[in-house]
Amino acid sequence: MxxxxxxxxxxxxxxxxxxxxxxxxxxxxxxxxxxxxxxxxxxxxxxxxxxxxxxxxxxxxxxxxxxxxxxxxxxxxxxxxxxxxxxxxxxxxxxxxxxxxxxxxxxxxxxxxxxxxxxxxxxxxxxxVSPLPARVPEPCMEDSSVLVLGGGAAAASAIYTLREEGFAGSIILIGDESLPPYDRPSLSKGIFLGGPDKVQPPLLLNDAFFAHHEITRVQGTITSLDCTAKRVELADGRDYSADHVLITTGGRPAKPDLPGIELTGVMTMHGVQDARQIAEEITGEQAVVLIGGGLTTLELASALRQKGAGVTVIAPEQVIPMEAQWGREVGRILLRLHADNGVAFITDSEVVNIYGKDHVEGIELDDGMKLPCTHVLVAVGNEPCRSFLPDDVGTDADGGVSGIVVDEDMRVLPGIYAAGDVAAFQHEGTLCRIEHWRQAQIEGRAAARTILGLSRQPMPIPWYWTQQFGKKLEYMGWGEPFDRVLIEGDLSGFDFMAAYMRGQKVVALVSAGRSSAMARAAVDFDGFVAKEVRTSIV
The missing domain is CATH 2.102.10.10 (Rieske [2Fe-2S] iron-sulphur domain)
Known part of the structure; x- marks a missing residue:
């Protein structure tokens, strides 16, 4: 003892x-x-x-x-x-x-x-048991100002970092939601299961933080940004300007061009209002069709089945869920997990029509099959929110990435920065846009450090997690292609580490039940692979 x-x-x-x-x-x-x-x-x-x-x-x-x-x-x-x-x-x-x-x-x-x-x-x-006094940063840049556009994870991280490092100038946060920045990933993981009144995602920064640090919050829709004058105009005619403008507007769910896509009962999952609508409208007696095959789709399928609803996933491009990202072996255990919990998958057809008079009544597939349902949830990816920017600002010269291109300091133009889901940056010669929550915070922190004139820190390897039917899986990597997967542990028992190989190089890890190991990999991926992965898996 x-x-x-x-x-x-x-x-x-x-x-x-x-x-x-x-x-x-x-x-x-x-x-x-x-x-x-x-x-x-x-x-x-x-x-x-x-x-x-x-x-x-x-x-x-x-x-x-x-x-x-x-x-x-x-x-x-x-x-x-x-x-x-x-x-x-x-x-x-x-x-x-x-x-x-x-x-x-x-x-x-x-x-x-x-x-x-x-x-x-x-x-x-x-x-x-009495904590030592925390370091108080020296105030700096008292006469400077920062506009942060967007109210998500990247925005919160940037604001926190600015004040943590002593930025004493004015900060204005402009977003289109009434809430301060909140934990958006909780929405698809089932926060709506407790009913609409319980859809209160944890705040990243609360009202007391904004008051204490004298940060102004503005709710409004951004219509234009003059990058030379660093001036933002809102839909209601208000305008704001600053010495530095950080764009963290993220993305909005894409909608396929389908007949019936505007019917009542067709939903997406992005914000609190979406989660509340699902909580209000979808009951355990209803049938729901999900269009898409990514993690948001799988998390929603898990949560809706736990609510009792009938769930069918239409994912014509993925016979096995997440196979392209996580490989056939891990994809199969996800498929079995969902099938064992009553989720149906249709992977050999695609939706060509959503039918109904005023409200959704069902979907039609390209083979002529009709599937009745009460609701359709669309999760086929996000489109970066950059319509307020001039077309020639932050544009990929090759036209392959739709976000806002930034340099290694998250800078778009002098005094203009971008971070989070909307930002695209170079990694080993490839332009990429990482749409994950922790990565958005890392980029927001990096942009804030650039504004403060602090030294650049290495970009850590991206990490994200998902939870489905009580099983947590973690991914770490840049989404690079792989040619084989080596696995140590018990796949069916969700206690394993999978190494994704391209040639002799480990390019990614996926694990379940190995949270401490993944924590060490998050700090030193190459060292962790060399010391622990190669000795136990490779």
Whole structure:
């Protein structure tokens, strides 16, 4: 049984009272030798979870739970990053925190870890429960101004980074939703199961943050951006200008050109209102057709089946779900997972018509088959929101990417930046647009650092996750092509690591039940592959 922390009087605690000073008591929590490098040693002191990390002869104490979703920080989560030094990585969503200062080094968290006082005495670790004062950044750029267009993850990350690094100028956020930036991925993962009144996604930055940091929020639709004057005009005639303009407008769900696509009952999933509409209209007695074969489709299928609705997925280009991205082996276990839970797949035909008088009554396939249904959900990809920009700004010269092209500093033009789903950038000679939540936050942070004149940090490898019928899978990679897949573990039991190979190079990882391993890979992909993947899989 673990020994309870023993209180040890601090060097000057006798002169203090609880009402006058923080608790300076130091608690004996562990032997120094028990805190091993590379691992996070977790202790509880006065109901506080604290993570101990050893770096050489030093031991550091930080908050023991990730501030994003409360993931416990324990086990093999201490890594060394070439960009950030010693760090702790959240196993759930890959937020990266500095060991010495607790600060966020990479998203997804929007606050750092508290740092606690530590003393090493005769081979024992003594830890206090009152956090050390957090570093207050030196104010900078007091006379500058920033306009952030769009209210998603990239916008929130940029705003947080600006203030975290001391930007003291004005910040205005312009978006078309009434809510502050929120956790959009939760929408397709079933947040609507509790009913329309329960569709309240977690906020990334709340109203108190905006008030405390004197950030102005404006709701409106952007109609034009003058990149020379750095002036934005809204649909209602209001206009705003700034020294720096960051475009984080993301994308909107694409709709195929089908007869009946505008009928009532045809839906997409993008914002809170979409989730509330699904919660209100779709019941367990109804039949729903989903058009598309990507992760959003599969997550919606999972959530709707849990609601009791009948679900049919029409994915003519994918006989096996996610095969092009994740390979045949992993795709098959997804197909079986959905089939075992009552989801039907049609992969040899495509929808040519959505029929009904005023409301959807069914869909017609190209082989003449008609399938009655009450609702159609379309999830065939997103179109970047850039209609307010001149056609010649941020355009791909080859015409192959529809987003806003940025350089390695997320810059479009002098004083104009883009980040998130709308931004396209070069990776190893290929222009790519990564439409995932953590990546959007990383790009927003990078753009903010450029505005602040801070040094460029390496772009971490993209990571995303999905949860379907209670099974979580994680992907890490740039979406590069692969020619074979090597798997270690139990596929059917959702406890495995899959390495995606092109020749002798590992280009991506997909895993289930290996969250700590993926956390280490998020910090040092090449090193993780060399040390752990190649010895166990390749």
């Amino acid at each position: 673990e020994k309870a922390p023993q209180p040890v009087l601090g060097p000057d605690a006798s002169a203090e009272t609880p009402d006058q000073q923080p608790d300076r008591t130091l608690y004996d929590v562990a032997a120094v030798e028990d805190v091993r490098e590379g691992e996070v040693f977790s202790v509880i002191i006065k109901e506080q979870s604290i993570a101990l990390v050893r770096v050489g002869g030093e031991v550091h104490a930080l908050g023991g739970r990730c501030p994003h979703k409360g993931a416990p920080l324990r086990g093999r989560l201490h890594c060394y990053s070439k960009a950030h030094g010693d760090v702790i990585v959240c196993p759930w969503h890959k937020a990266v925190f500095g060991v010495r200062d607790g600060r966020v080094k990479e998203p997804v968290a929007f606050s750092g870890l508290p740092v606690y006082p530590v003393r090493l005495v005769e081979g024992r670790v003594l830890v206090g």
